[in-house]
Amino acid sequence: MSSGLNIAALAKRTGIAPDTLRKWEQRYGILRPTRTEGGQRRYSEHDVDRVVWLKARLDEGYRIGEAADLLGVEALETGTSPQQLARLVFEAAARSDAGAVNRLLDHAFALELGVACAEVVQPLLIAVGESWHAGQMTIAQEHLVTSAVRARLERKLAEVRAPVHGRAVLACAPGERHELGLLMLAVSLRADGWEVSYLGPDLPVAEPMTLARDIGAALLCYSVGTQEAAAALESGLSGSERPPGTQLLVGGLAANAVLAGRIDARHINGDLAAVVASLRSRAEAPTAGRMMDTDEPSDAGNVEVM
Numbered sequence: 001m002s003s004g005l006n007i008a009a010l011a012k013r014t015g016i017a018p019d020t021l022r023k024w025e026q027r028y029g030i031l032r033p034t035r036t037e038g039g040q041r042r043y044s045e046h047d048v049d050r051v052v053w054l055k056a057r058l059d060e061g062y063r064i065g066e067a068a069d070l071l072g073v074e075a076l077e078t079g080t081s082p083q084q085l086a087r088l089v090f091e092a093a094a095r096s097d098a099g100a101v102n103r104l105l106d107h108a109f110a111l112e113l114g115v116a117c118a119e120v121v122q123p124l125l126i127a128v129g130e131s132w133h134a135g136q137m138t139i140a141q142e143h144l145v146t147s148a149v150r151a152r153l154e155r156k157l158a159e160v161r162a163p164v165h166g167r168a169v170l171a172c173a174p175g176e177r178h179e180l181g182l183l184m185l186a187v188s189l190r191a192d193g194w195e196v197s198y199l200g201p202d203l204p205v206a207e208p209m210t211l212a213r214d215i216g217a218a219l220l221c222y223s224v225g226t227q228e229a230a231a232a233l234e235s236g237l238s239g240s241e242r243p244p245g246t247q248l249l250v251g252g253l254a255a256n257a258v259l260a261g262r263i264d265a266r267h268i269n270g271d272l273a274a275v276v277a278s279l280r281s282r283a284e285a286p287t288a289g290r291m292m293d294t295d296e297p298s299d300a301g302n303v304e305v306m
């Protein structure tokens with residue numbers, strides 16, 4: 001049987017009536033359902049994203065035909081490559097073209113989530129940030145991109161999905177303002193069936209820990225992008241009482257196996273897909289209770305390098 005949403009579920013998710021969706025599908029070919037063995041249409045997350053994108057254009061005043069054209073024409077102009085899309089957003093930001101930044105990012109987020117994050121957003125943020133660090137892009141241009149990315153990631157995070165694997169709390173270490181990598185992890189975990197509490201940048205170490213304890217979280221993630229934040233995390237954790245049954249995970253640019261070993265946390269090398277898959281396989285393991293049973297064999301002091 002083919003998985004996916006039926007038209008009623010698609011209508012519920014997008015707020016567009018089933019009749020309208022059928023018309024959009026037949027007239028503009030903007031939905032690409034698969035069929036069940038019984039011949040019923042099943043819509044994908046990609047279809048949801050396209051409808052949400054079109055709805056946003058209608059709210060801006062476009063007619064549906066224009067919006068559908070825009071979806072096709074811009075996709076054609078930008079080519080199909082996510083790398084090109086990242087470059088076009090970068091160029092749009094460099095000429096302070098907020099409209100193009102937003103439209104192109106809408107395209108990026110209409111791609112499959114993993115592709116959007118790993119192949120568009122991540123290289124884009126690095127290019128934009130490096131350009132800002134080098135004094136080529138202004139703070140305003142950098143913020144234009146980061147807030148547009150943040151808004152879309154937060155929107156994804158707010159999408160309701162049934163929790164399956166357990167609860168996860170995510171926060172940046174004290175002083176840490178590089179938050180978008182962690183937000184991408186939050187969205188990826190949410191999409192994979194975790195109930196996520198994303199707390200954002202610059203948190204005192206004890207706050208996420210208290211929340212994790214209160215809600216019985218299986219996973220507590222800290223992000224460190226700078227050495228200063230890594231040091232602040234380490235000192236905040238020393239002597240603190242860990243929530244029982246909660247696994248501590250550390251990541252970000254300044255995280256490594258050595259730091260993880262020192263703070264008795266886990267560090268997973270690899271991209272977000274690898275991180276999410278590793279966490280999922282743990283959660284699904286028959287012996288896994290809340291993911292870190294005390295009798296579970298430790299992987300080198302809870303440090304894992306894949």
Ligand code: B12
Nearest residue numbers: 129130176177178179180181221223226227250251252253
């Ligand atoms: C964009 C950027 C900024 C933006 C951040 C915008 C935002 N709201 O997030 C702004 C402009 C605010 C900024 C500020 C600063 N920055 Co800056 N910044 C960058 C830049 C260019 C990209 C960071 C980024 O967003 N990458 C994309 C994301 C998606 O990648 P990521 O964060 O690494 O996350 C990935 C993984 O690490 C992982 N991940 C992240 N967290 C977690 C957590 C867990 C548990 C797991 C499993 C995985 C995980 O998921 C992501 C996907 O794989 C980097 C350079 C670079 N090459 O990365 C410098 C960089 C990180 N910044 C740096 C510095 C020095 C600063 C400033 C001190 C500059 C200044 N003089 O003010 C400030 C510090 C702010 C602070 N207190 O935190 C240095 C850090 C050096 C260091 N290691 O100590 C870098 C490396 C630049 C450099 N080459 O010197 N920066």
